Amino acid sequence: xxxxxxxxxxxxxxxxxxAGDVRRRFLRDKAAVVGLAFIALLLxxxxxxxxxxxxxxxxxxxxxxxxxxxxxxxxxTDDVGRDVFSQVIHGARVSMKxxxxxxxxxxxxxxxxxxIAGYFGGWLDSLLMRVTDVGLSIPYLVLAVSIAAIYGRNxxxxxxxxxxxxxxxxxxxxRSSFLALKEREFAEAARSxxxxxxxxxxxHLLPNALQPVIVYGTISIGAVVLSEAALSFLNVGAVxxxxxxxxxxxEAGSGSLANAPHMLFFPGLAITLTVLxxxxxxxxxxxxxxxxxxxxx
Amino acid sequence: MISYTIRRLLLILxxxxxxxxxxxxxxxxxxxxxxxxxxxxxxxxxxxxxxxxAKVRYGLDESVPxxxxxxxxxxxxxxxxxxxxxxxxxNEILGERAPNSIRLSFWAILIEIAVGLSVGIISAIRRxxxxxxxxxxxxxxxxxxxxxxxxxxxxxxxxxxPNKHDWPxxxxxxxxxxxxxTWTLFFIPTGETWRYLVLPAITLASVSTALAARMMRGSMLxxxxxxxxxxxxxKGLSERSIVLRHxxxxxxxxxxxxxxxxxxxxxxxxxxxxxxxNWNGIGSTIARAVGERDAPVMLALTLVVVIAYAVIxxxxxLSYAFFDPRVRLDSGGHG
Numbered sequence: 166x167x168x169x170x171x172x173x174x175x176x177x178x179x180x181x182x183x184a185g186d187v188r189r190r191f192l193r194d195k196a197a198v199v200g201l202a203f204i205a206l207l208l209x210x211x212x213x214x215x216x217x218x219x220x221x222x223x224x225x226x227x228x229x230x231x232x233x234x235x236x237x238x239x240x241x242t243d244d245v246g247r248d249v250f251s252q253v254i255h256g257a258r259v260s261m262k263x264x265x266x267x268x269x270x271x272x273x274x275x276x277x278x279x280x281i282a283g284y285f286g287g288w289l290d291s292l293l294m295r296v297t298d299v300g301l302s303i304p305y306l307v308l309a310v311s312i313a314a315i316y317g318r319n320x321x322x323x324x325x326x327x328x329x330x331x332x333x334x335x336x337x338x339x340r341s342s343f344l345a346l347k348e349r350e351f352a353e354a355a356r357s358x359x360x361x362x363x364x365x366x367x368x369h370l371l372p373n374a375l376q377p378v379i380v381y382g383t384i385s386i387g388a389v390v391l392s393e394a395a396l397s398f399l400n401v402g403a404v405x406x407x408x409x410x411x412x413x414x415x416e417a418g419s420g421s422l423a424n425a426p427h428m429l430f431f432p433g434l435a436i437t438l439t440v441l442x443x444x445x446x447x448x449x450x451x452x453x454x455x456x457x458x459x460x461x462x
Numbered sequence: 463m464i465s466y467t468i469r470r471l472l473l474i475l476x477x478x479x480x481x482x483x484x485x486x487x488x489x490x491x492x493x494x495x496x497x498x499x500x501x502x503x504x505x506x507x508x509x510x511x512x513x514x515x516a517k518v519r520y521g522l523d524e525s526v527p528x529x530x531x532x533x534x535x536x537x538x539x540x541x542x543x544x545x546x547x548x549x550x551x552x553n554e555i556l557g558e559r560a561p562n563s564i565r566l567s568f569w570a571i572l573i574e575i576a577v578g579l580s581v582g583i584i585s586a587i588r589r590x591x592x593x594x595x596x597x598x599x600x601x602x603x604x605x606x607x608x609x610x611x612x613x614x615x616x617x618x619x620x621x622x623x624p625n626k627h628d629w630p631x632x633x634x635x636x637x638x639x640x641x642x643x644t645w646t647l648f649f650i651p652t653g654e655t656w657r658y659l660v661l662p663a664i665t666l667a668s669v670s671t672a673l674a675a676r677m678m679r680g681s682m683l684x685x686x687x688x689x690x691x692x693x694x695x696x697k698g699l700s701e702r703s704i705v706l707r708h709x710x711x712x713x714x715x716x717x718x719x720x721x722x723x724x725x726x727x728x729x730x731x732x733x734x735x736x737x738x739x740n741w742n743g744i745g746s747t748i749a750r751a752v753g754e755r756d757a758p759v760m761l762a763l764t765l766v767v768v769i770a771y772a773v774i775x776x777x778x779x780l781s782y783a784f785f786d787p788r789v790r791l792d793s794g795g796h797g
Contacts, residue, residue, distance in 0.1 A: 399749050437603065
């Protein structure tokens with residue numbers, strides 16, 4: 166809900182001087198800085214995970230099933246003897262890959278369509294808004310789950326599903342920015358100079374509409390990680406040998422609660438911290454980009 | 463108001479039509495022959511004539527446009543077909559599962575309103591106090607933790623652990639299922655049923671309660687800076703009267719919108735919550751139907767969900783008029 170408010174920006178592009186201000190304001194926000202550090206750690210794990218993890222993706226410790234945390238296996242082992250600590254590290258790669266790529270797809274579609282709807286208006290705008298309404302009338306997870314089930318089960322289809330359904334949230338934000346921006350003097354000036362529509366949209370208007378997109382995109386990465394975990398938990402997402410956090414929780418199931426809760430706890434913690442990190446950074450960015458909104462929820 | 467309500471009710475039809483047509487298209491136009499899925503998937507070696515029989519049985523031998531027309535003809539008569547998996551009529555499945563979901567979401571929404579709003583109000587009144595800070599942290603975590611993880615954590619802390627360590631009888635909650643499933647006046651659990659209800663209700667409520675608390679706090683703070691609040695203070699009204707009569711009523715509007723919009727989130731959450739707690743409702747049935755590629759069940763339950771969502775949104779819009787006399791619905795200039 167906070168995202169909607171962040172669309173009220175004044176449309177002034179950020180110069181070099183302003184960028185310094187933004188950085189300073191962002192660094193003052195402790196939660197955001199901690200979140201950023203955690204995201205940096207995740208990216209390192211995502212890229213170098215296979216070399217950093219003590220044990221390989223499918224390495225099994227024979228005879229050590231569902232062992233609790235110990236010096237040898239910090240997060241314990243799962244029911245086929247895999248080291249949970251290593252699995253959580255391997256899982257970072259899937260989460261980051263899905264989070265970044267699906268968000269990239271949703272922003273690409275949502276920003277382009279929102280720009281077109283807001284800039285051109287008319288029947289195209291009405292059509293796009295009706296489509297958005299219909300899409301939003303189906304609860305997101307239900308839509309994602311049904312498409313994921315049809316497309317088949319692997320992480321790439323999850324990226325497509327979440328990317329192709331996620332733009333419903335951003336299109337309205339971009340559209341309303343464009344509706345306001347196209348009436349401004351600089352847009353009129355660009356039009357009167359005879360620039361093409363494409364040039365006006367991408368060179369003149371878009372840079373002014375990016376603030377809320379950046380904030381939305383950041384938080385969206387966390388939301389996508391959460392959705393990926395949910396799809397994998399429902400068995401329509403990633404499958405082995407992929408080590409997805411949601412899949413690990415699904416494999417553990419409620420049966421592990423009585424004697425091996427660590428199988429659920431650590432991947433669950435990883436998801437929660439990841440989502441929180443992106444929310445903190447997103448909130449920090451919003452406050453830093455638009456100090457007027459500081460302190461408002 | 464009445465003409466507005468009727469107009470909005472009629473608008474539900476095209477929306478539901480478009481949404482369901484979309485899902486229908488997804489199911490029947492994309493790769494993967496439904497008949498093959500019905501008989502057990504592409505990996506299984508099923509004789510050709512068995513697939514043929516399945517096609518005839520479920521009307522899949524017709525062309526897709528014909529199937530589409532037939533699907534809508536049947537749906538308009540509220541003949542929702544039969545499950546691909548066990549031939550039970552979808553209406554029957556719906557009648558059996560819907561009450562379970564309605565009961566669970568009733569309690570979840572009650573928790574959301576009671577806990578979410580009061581926590582939000584207290585945080586706003588005692589801004590920057592310890593209570594406020596703790597609330598901020600808890601709401602942030604509650605909206606970031608996956609629902610199914612929260613469900614498992616609650617199961618462990620409040621059911622598995624107490625049962626293992628022989629806590630007093632009253633503290634032992636149950637993990638799975640709906641128990642004896644006895645209810646008074648439809649909504650009130652009787653006998654042991656409450657032990658089964660508490661955890662899924664809290665889990666289902668978690669995300670929306672956190673959002674409602676955050677929204678309520680923000681909304682109260684915004685309202686508290688407005689002119690009429692200053693006037694109320696200047697008139698020498700008591701703190702209680704200022705907050706409840708003047709502040710709360712005006713701060714409610716955005717929160718009502720949120721609670722309404724949240725319904726979509728709650729349905730998504732219900733899919734996960736009901737699966738975790740083995741609560742046999744619409745949500746867990748959707749999850750199962752999707753896993754089994756059970757198109758009739760999937761489409762029918764989504765239809766019900768879409769209609770319910772649209773009706774809730776209508777109720778939210780109507781309640782605007784109640785809380786904010788400035789809103790006139792009949793003028794038609796809406797959105």
